[in-house]
Every structure is written in C-alpha cells, then in structure tokens.
Amino acid sequence: MPEIDELTRSIEKRIKNIGELEDSVRGYINTTRYQNDLLKDSDNWNQICCSLDTIDDTLYSQQDYLSAKYPSSDGLKYVFTYGLLQALFIQQDAMRHLSEAFGIEFQLTDRLEEIRSLRNASIGHPTKNKTKGSTYYNYISRMSLEKHGFTLMRSFDQGNNEFIDIEIYPIIDDQLKDIESSYKILSEKLAEADKVHREKYKDNLLSDIFHSSMSYTISKVAEGIHSPHGSNVTFALSMLNSIQKTYKKFEDALQERGELNDYTKYDLDEYNHALSRLKDYLAGNASDLCDSDARIYYFYIREQHKHFEQIASEVDDEYREKV
Structure with a gap:
C-alpha cells in the first residue's frame, strides 16, 4: 500500500x-x-x-x-x-x-x-x-x-x-x-x-583569574617551608593570602555563571583547607604538623592548581565555541 x-x-x-x-x-x-x-x-x-x-x-x-x-x-x-x-x-x-x-x-x-x-x-x-x-x-x-x-x-x-x-x-x-x-x-x-x-561571559574569561604570576606566587610559598627564616616566612604567608583571594574570586565566578558543580566545590574546599593548614604551619599555629606534612601540602597545592587551570580553560572554550 x-x-x-x-x-x-x-x-x-x-x-x-x-x-x-x-x-x-x-x-x-x-x-x-x-x-x-x-x-x-x-x-x-x-x-x-x-x-x-x-x-x-x-x-x-x-x-x-x-x-x-x-x-x-x-x-x-x-x-x-x-x-x-x-x-x-x-x-x-x-x-x-x-x-x-x-x-x-x-x-x-x-x-x-x-x-x-x-x-x-x-x-x-x-x-x-x-x-x-x-x-x-x-x-x-x-x-x-x-x-x-x-x-x-x-x-x-x-x-x-x-x-x-x-x-x-x-x-x-x-x-x-x-x-x-x-x-x-x-x-x-x-x-x-x-x-x-x-x-554575557564569553569575554570575561575564567583563565584570566589565574594571573601569569601564579606559578611564581606558589613557588614563593615553598621558600617559606624550605628556608624558614623571618623574611621568607612573612613573604610566603603573603603569597598564601594572595592565592586564597584568587581562589575565592575563581569560586565566585563559577558560582555566578552557574558552573560550580558539587565535584568542583568539593575539590575547592579541599584546596582551601590545604591553604589554611599551610598558613597555620608557617604562622606557628599548627603544632600537629611537621616539615614533611608542610611539604606534602605544598606539593598538593602546586599540582592541584593545574587541575583548576584545566577546569577554567574547558569552561572558557565551551563558552567561546558555542556562542
């Protein structure tokens, strides 16, 4: 038929x-x-x-x-x-x-x-x-x-x-x-x-939040751990403050875009915890941490930063590609 x-x-x-x-x-x-x-x-x-x-x-x-x-x-x-x-x-x-x-x-x-x-x-x-x-x-x-x-x-x-x-x-x-x-x-x-x-956001890149001197900023934290004399520790603490402010801005930007999922929030909470523990150590407020603990926290902060840079890059690429 x-x-x-x-x-x-x-x-x-x-x-x-x-x-x-x-x-x-x-x-x-x-x-x-x-x-x-x-x-x-x-x-x-x-x-x-x-x-x-x-x-x-x-x-x-x-x-x-x-x-x-x-x-x-x-x-x-x-x-x-x-x-x-x-x-x-x-x-x-x-x-x-x-x-x-x-x-x-x-x-x-x-x-x-x-x-x-x-x-x-x-x-x-x-x-x-x-x-x-x-x-x-x-x-x-x-x-x-x-x-x-x-x-x-x-x-x-x-x-x-x-x-x-x-x-x-x-x-x-x-x-x-x-x-x-x-x-x-x-x-x-x-x-x-x-x-x-x-x-609304395609020209306001998340990657720009992680400024080009972030690697330098993170490296200076290590000096406060490996060479803990007064000026190095003070400078390392100021660098940790700068890193915390940057990550607060990154989290806020993700939240504003609606891109902050539970997995990324969990990772950010862990990262901020590591930053706080290192600050306590360098300020002499963490008697439960030894030098080895501090070096492990520092390694985590340095390496995990790459993970967040990748997230920022992927979100930016998605916004640019589909507009």
Whole structure:
C-alpha cells in the first residue's frame, strides 16, 4: 500500500526529529549552570523529567506499533488499538506539561483536539460520551478492526447513528507533526537563553583569574617551608593570602555563571583547607604538623592548581565555541 508506506516513512522521520529535539532539551537541563537553578523547584524539575520520559515512551509505542505484526485474535486487536490511542492522549498531555514547566503555552491545534475527541469516543468514555450537548454511545466495529484503523458507530439523540472511519496512520503522523512543532519552539527558546548566557561571559574569561604570576606566587610559598627564616616566612604567608583571594574570586565566578558543580566545590574546599593548614604551619599555629606534612601540602597545592587551570580553560572554550 503506497500511501501507508509513505505515511510510515513520514512517521519514522518525525520520531527521529523529535528524538533529536529531546536530546537538545535534555542537554540543556543536564548542564550544571541550568540544572542547579532548575533543581531549586523540585516539583517543576520532576514535571520536566517525567514529561520528557513520557514523550519518549510514547514514541517507542508508536514506533513499535508500526513495526509489530498486528495480532490475529480479537482480544489483542483491542489491546493494540486501545494502547495506541491512549498513548496519543498521554503524549499530548506530556507535551503540554513539558511546555508549561518552561513557561511556554502549549496550544492544542484543531487536529489534536479532534484526535482527543476520537480517543474519548472510541476508548476513553465510549459508553456515555457527552459532546456539544449530545450524548453518544460508541461501538467499535469488531469486524473492521485492523492495524490501519477501524469503523466507529455512534448512536445519539434517540436513534440517530453515524459511522466514522478512523485511520490510525494519518492520526499518528498528524499528531507527531504538532508535537515536533511544539518541541522545536521549546528547543529554540532554550537555545536562545543559552546563547544569551554565553554572550554575557564569553569575554570575561575564567583563565584570566589565574594571573601569569601564579606559578611564581606558589613557588614563593615553598621558600617559606624550605628556608624558614623571618623574611621568607612573612613573604610566603603573603603569597598564601594572595592565592586564597584568587581562589575565592575563581569560586565566585563559577558560582555566578552557574558552573560550580558539587565535584568542583568539593575539590575547592579541599584546596582551601590545604591553604589554611599551610598558613597555620608557617604562622606557628599548627603544632600537629611537621616539615614533611608542610611539604606534602605544598606539593598538593602546586599540582592541584593545574587541575583548576584545566577546569577554567574547558569552561572558557565551551563558552567561546558555542556562542
């Protein structure tokens, strides 16, 4: 059937496109700078995640409906039909709730409204379906049930009857067209928000916080440990103060950008602890530390600094590359 083959290809393409749009939204919400903010409202966060998963799940159901062999038994025919129509209904709600979570109004098109009405009549409330002032009693014609659709008989207003031929493939294709359109609006909004954020900081580099003399500053701390006479110790303490101020500025800059994740915060806390312990040692306030302890702390400070320089460089590269 050429028409069915064409619709199948169209549906598969739309499912692929929606999958790519979903990836872009997931990439946004899983980026530290946005995830930290979104997690402040756990209900909204769960609404986003649940909606994304539900849309994805319903796409699987539609994909498998196309590829699966339609059952020969009447009971399973109903299960297939009920399941597919319910998946369409759930998918619409999930797209609406996903949009809502990001402050975007999701408008049901006339076609989506029609699909909801067909679902309600066929499997939602078939035994007493009130619509526009009339009450309908709906019957799926068992003998008409097939993978591509079925005939629905509707009785209403004391003996009036109508017959509706419901075609499944056009319904799936039309719905996915509107879902794709709504997903695209959301994806573009998030991409624009991300661009604005990057533009704000792209010329304010984290790497610049670690000034070119940082290696010299750190090396002077070593002199206070290895040659601990008065002037060396005093100078080493002033260098440690300078390093602490630099790292406070680095942490604040990460926090402002929303780039301070739990792992980096943990590393920074450890680094600041090492700096404080060395200051106590050089000031004579750490009787529990010996020269070997101080040298180990110094080695950690010197080497771990490279780790933070790498973090700064990676964040800077990301901001410059994607603006």
